[in-house]
Amino acid sequence: MARGYKAPSNYDPRKKKGAGKFNNKRYRPEPSARPAPTPPEKGAPKREAPERRAPRIPTDEVYAPLPATTITAAEAEGVSFADLGLGPRIIRELAKQGAETPYPLQVATIPDALAGRNVLGRGRTGSGKTIAFGAALVERLFLLRGKRGRVEGRAPQALVLAPTRELALQIDRTIQPFARAIGFFTTQLYGGVPAARQREGLKRGVDIVIGTPGRINDLADRGTLDLSQVVITVLDEADIMSDMGFIEQVNSILFRTRPSGQRMLFSATLDSQVRGLVERYLPNPAVYEVADDRAAIDHRILTVRRDDKDAVAAQLAGSGGRVLVFVRTKLGADRLVEAFAEHGVTSLALHGDLTQEQRTENLDRFQSGKVDVLVATDVAARGIHVDDIRLVVQFDPPIGHKTYVHRAGRTGRAEASGTVITLVTPSHRDRMRDMLVEAGVEAHVQPASPGGRELDEFAQF
Known part of the structure; x- marks a missing residue:
């Protein structure tokens, strides 16, 4: 052997060419000198198998856009909910909610959902996403299981994930009538409130769980929530959950559900x-x-x-009708409510520092028309589904084009029209234009000043 030569760690002289009996496929290495493990004593507790862990979902990879089949309003004309395969009880509940005929997204997705396929649906706010997956989920669960008995402690068989408490509650208000018409029960699981009552609800037994990833994951980790029987899972606004840092929690939740289960994903954007x-x-x-x-x-x-921003925003907010104003921070929301009051405009704030009771009360007052102006941050406002928002004012420009799309989707719902106004300083105008190009939006740009006649056209007379 040459001087200074160091054999590799896997070097075995018995396997080199001409090594005789060792150079054949029947060769097995000699037993290790390590002593055999001692068998456990009689009565000793068994060693638990290592916990199964969900594989990590890569978020830094670049994927091609998801190819999708586009459906138009013309293709949905003349189609009824019965044509899509929904049963009479759910159709009656849809009529009570004012849904007489299906929207295009519902026409496209409900038949595949009822057939048990995995479904992805992209449509802006107001395109009927909640009814699309909610009615299909209940009907499909009934087709799979029939009417379940009220067995105490029964595990849920369907799950809907949403990024915010407000959105989870609004989804439940849509789905619950369908579920009750069939004989199913729903429950809501979200953070910001004590978990004791939610645990009691799970002990009584439930069929459909609707909630946020953090609380659902926490209850599953503690063994209070059994997800192993879930055969249908819906992700609403999945891209927002990713933006909010919930992607690994969502991954962990999906990993606990039936591997062969059906999954549906709905959002205003479907990206990498x-x-x-x-x-x-x-x-x-x-x-x-x-x-x-x-x-x-x-x-x-x-x-x-x-x-001039406060005065211009106040003039727009007080122009009549229901107005939603977006700001970037919680402190900014509270400050702008005070600034609006100084200009004679009554408004309420909605952000994460408020208690759940305060958030619910403020949103209810906005929805009922008791207050026409709501000042909200993005985290809180992502769960707002309110009809008849005439005007969206972006006091603080969005941080990205996806945020713009979601903010803009709060107005112009369904067949209604709406206006989105973004306030920018002259130095940020070009940056805002670039963002709109990414969002695929064309916007009219003009200067404005407090009391200026250029703001009169936005007033609701």
Whole structure:
């Protein structure tokens, strides 16, 4: 052996060419000198098997856009909910909610959902996503299981995940009548409130769970919530859950459900942030999107001096009708409510520092029309589904084009029209234009000043 030569760690002289009896496929290495493990004593507790862990979902990979089948309003004309396969009890509940005929997204997705396929649906706020997956979920669960008995402690068989408490509650208000008509029970699981009452509800038994990833994951970790019987899972606004840092919690939850279960994912955008979940948990999905109907929304950029922003925003907020104002921070929301009051405009704030009771009360007052102006942060406002919002004012410009899309989707719901106005200082005007290009939105740009006649056209007379 050459001087200074160091044999590799896997070097075995018995396997080199000409090594005789050792150079054959029957060779087995000699037993290790390590002593055999001592068998456990009689009566000793068994060693638990290592816990199964959900594989990590990559969020830094770049994926191609998800190809989708586009459906137009013309293709949905003349189609009824009965044509889609929904039963008479659910159709009666839909009529009570004012849903006489299905929207295009519902026409596209409900038949595949009832057939048990994995489904992805893209449509802006107001396109009927909640009814699309809610009615299909209840009908499909009935087809699979029939009317279940009220067995105490029964594990849920369907699950709906939402990014915020407000959205979870609104989803439940839509789905609960369908479920009761069939004989199923729903429960809501979300953070910010004591978990004791939620645990008691699970002990009584439930069929459909609707909630947020954090609380659902926590209850599952503690053994209070059994997800192993879940055969249908819906992710509503999955891209927002990814933006909010919930992707691993969602991954962990999906990993606990039936591997062969059906999954549905609905959102205003379907991009690479959710592709990792799709690749792992939604094989061979049916993917649909509604033909671009953003023409119903008038997009405007108003350039204003920084010192004039409060006055211009107050003039817009007080222009009549229901107005939603977006700000970037919680402190900013509270400050703007006070600034509006100084200009004679009554408003309420909605953000994460408020208690759940305060958030619910403020949102209810806005929905009922007791207060026409709501000032909200993005985290709180992502769960707002309110009809008849005439005007969205972005006091603070969004941080990205996806945020713009979600904010804008709060107005112009369904067949209604709406206006989105973004206030920017002159130095940020070009940056805002670039963001709109990414969002695929065309906007009219004009200067504005407090009391200016250019703001009169936004008033509701």
